Amino acid sequence: MTRIRYGWSLIWNIWSGINWSGGPACRGGLRLDFNVVLKDIGFQLVSAVPEIYVETSGPVQYKVDFLMNPHRLIIDLWDVTLTGPALTVPGNETWVKSIRVSQFDPQTIRLVLDIKEPRNCVVGIDETNPARLLIKTMTELLEATWHPDGDGGRLVLKGSGRLPAEPRYDPKTGKLYIRIPQTKLGDALQAAAGADAAGSVFKLREQDSSTVEVELAIPRGHDYSVTWNQDRREITVEVKNAPLSGKVIILDPGHGGADAGAISPSGLREKELNLVVALRLKQKLEALGAEVLLTREDDRYLWLYDRVAIANRAGGAVLLSIHANNHDNRKIHGLEIWHHPDRSESAVLAKALAEAVLARTNQHFRGIMASKDFVLPREAQMPAVIFEMGFVSNQDEEKLLKTEEFQDKITDGISQGLIAYFHTPAGQ
Template sequence: MNQKKLSFFLLVLTFAMILLFSQNILAETPDIYYHGEEITEDLNPEVIEDTYLVDARALANHLDLELEWVESLKSINLSREEKDLRMMIDHPYIQTGNSTQRTEVGARLIDETSYIPLNDVVRAFGYLTNYEDNGDFYIFRPETKVYEAYWSDDERMIFLDMDEITPYRIAPTDDPKKMKIEVDKAALSDDFLDNVSNENFNLRVRENEVESRLEIIITSLHPIPYRRDGGIEEDGSNLVVTFNPRLVNIDWRDDDFLEIEANSAMERPEIFFLEDPRRMIIDIPDLMLSEVDLDIDENEYVKDIRLSQFSEDPVVLRVVLELTDDAHLGIDESVDDDKLVFRPTEQTIVSDLAYEPGMISFVTNNEINPGIFTLPDPDRLVINMLHTSRSEDFPDKIEVDNSTMKEIRSSRFDRETVRLVAELYENSGYEWEVEEREDGKFYHTVKLENRLREIYLTEQKNFQNLHVDFTGNVDYEVRKFSHPHRIAIDIKSLDREDIDDFELPEPEGMVEEVRKGIFESGGEEFIRVVFELNDFYNYQVLSGEVDSEIMVSLAKEQLDDTSTIIVLDPGHGGFDAGAIGPTGLTEKEVALAISLKAAEILENNDHQVILTRDDDTFVTLNDRVDIANNSDAGLFVSVHSNAAHRNSVGGIETYHAPNRRSDSYMLANIMQRSMLDHLGLTDRGVKSDNFYVIRNTEMPAVLLEIGFLSNREEEELLRDSSFREEAAQSIAEGIEEYLNQIHSGEEE
């Protein structure tokens, strides 16, 4: 045999051996488990064309099915209660009721024994299946069924009606118009109702047979803005997916006005104008785009309307109105907050700009509602007047240069807006007033001195709150005195006549008397507001060092007796990976690693720490809350990492629940400051939001977002063990500082 023939023979032999080896692997029978019990030997499985076939009668016995063999038809009939299934030997079809489905491999006779396709049959009778990587096959009943998907009345939430909660998650998709919710160990009921699909959304449910889960896929014609943290929550045995407010309608009404309607309250829009062609731009925060009819009635003001989801992070809906040459539309402030109404208006003339010490004044020939705000670096007061133009003699600049202000400038911000900018030495409060006089004109004054706006009391479950509000930021100091107990708030740099005729609140709760007056110390005068108390335990200052809304919270019970048990809540876990970084790092891993290390540090400092999970397991939101509420804990810290649509977004933020400011705001501020000191990431601030775990826990509670996994640089930091240790140290030190502060109660 020559060399070429020998080589060819060896090559053929090699391929034959590989093929034989592959067939032997495929022919290996799997281990089969039914509710955790191995039943492989009973079912005597065979593998044909990658399909598991098993002894029909043995499977029927395990699943409690009736089996009938029809010899004349070579047919197997399986039934239980109202469910019937029929197969014929060597036919690739299964008939269940009035429906028929094709299988990869149908029923077979092997050694005179009927064999049936395992996966197709058990799933037809409502069981779930799961294939492991090693080929093992698991059969089990679903732990929950999904009966219906439906909208809330305002179409802000989708409810999934289920038997009970099983592990769930929002799975990431590459398509911003698609949202996928996965529910583990779940099956779809036979009479499932889809009450979600409409002109804007389509719902599709897919049963993932390999991994025994339901995939509920929601698609839209437009991007679907949602959050992975807080986007899906629990309501009893239901799952609830919450969406941003959504556009419902936009139309030109018969009464000659443009109406934009949403399915819930909208935030105030930002409005500006562009030329060539002339356009009015209306940017509405936190509003989702939806399919609406833009074929508006012909009118003399608006030629065309265009809509877009201008931004997904943050969410901004943009409405572009192409205007006729002489059209002016002004916003109507008097309508319901789920509507924006724009009515035809005239362009207003602004005249008689003037300055007197502490006051800017101007005149308009029509009523307007100017937008007034302050800006830092340098400190400025800005007055925007929409649909206005300046009179011919209106000055471009007024030089002032006194102790308050350097100058006032005027300009056209755009074709429709006059802008006044007062350059200040220091931002202070302001107060706008307007008066219509006999000549039909409107006289506007903007007073720059800081003024006392309101003194009032509020009550919450464990705290009574003292409020002193001003028109601008003030420098203040809070003091506690005894004999009798009283809280004094000293405010610097405020005119004494500002408080002479100011109305004080009626005493209630722990407050026996409220009084005000002038206090002098070291040659400097202060305005002092005193709250005399009938009892005292402790207090917290919940406003910033310089603030326009001073808030002091009085404890109604002895904080020294407050539990120092700490609950740390590593977000997500198990089935729910949370956010996933570009290289695959998961939020659940980061949150657990940081929480475990923080717990170790705190326990070494003699604190008792409870973890809602200490390994990679799924814990429902309700169980997390129950763990905290049943533990007599003194505080709750939920640990997460963030994600955004834009991979450039980064930083740290801390959340407290909106209704929990008294007991959680101070904790949130301390935790945010501690993380910033240790980690050096961008400060995204302390915020309020209705996350389930901080809304429903009964002790001070915050949710930390440590970095953004969607940001490649921060993903690498979050992967680094030294960064995780530093994050854990910041959490532990923040908690220590909070506990020290609430137990201090210093007096003067």
């Protein structure tokens, strides 16, 4: 079978001579593969750096050469047809004097960029459009600065153009590697390449002629986040203390739905208080790096065994069931923590929570108590406690429990108690 390529401009000249069978190729006949055509060429007006686009009717292959004296960038597009005469596109007066476009041979369009001065540039396919070729000067990494903040800080990277960074954390080395393709180090940073910077917090290196890598040490017990500004010319890596990183903590706001729990003389419902405190605690634990799951996040009823099943399926490190207490004697008040008597780790957890919360609330403490009757501490497959914040039946304690200030003290105490629990060596 004969295989011939033609440009779109020749289609009608040969159409009448084709024995068309409706398939991609005629059996024993002629197969036609039409070239793609040049649709448009010009400058990206919204680009922060010189950027040229070449748009075709389909994906293309290309080859790039550079010639000196005069300086020219040559780009050949294969299997592409120019449907009109050769043309010249005026330059943008910053880098390119003009762009000359011509049909170099029947299968190739040649673009000649007359440039004012040699610059490192990148030619590649647009990530969002495979039929669009982009030609742009290479982005320079202009600044890399570390801003300490407590026991963490921020690394700020600034480029002359977009920084298409690819972050990768290596748990073996405890370092974050940020690969920035189509970028080179600016003159001010060339001397810092490969050397320690800012007390060995980060390093810079050029992996090759068009890729920069940033290496940032992430201290143990810390977490990080990578963000870009709106035009993606600035990257911020925030490193913060995260002593609960990697810990899955299950919070169980007691009662819910038809089960209101205890109701104070003024009408405070325990189910609502439990959920408010649990949600406040969730925010604080997540800020410390923990992954937090709630058995309920709204006003719904859950069977006790359903709550345990949720915790066991999640495989949490600990389970805290948040409650408020009630008693017929309205003078009774204070904090209680319950665990199963046969679970020694639950007792250790209860002790750590009690010490941290009492140090912040100065509450009356009724003690760490043990019972085999409670479902959650008995059935949970991880250390588990029932945390009784206080008595809503006591007028003074009810007023405290309703205030954000007191809820903050309790949740701060629980957070610090969990840190102490997870960082206490076994047997101590």
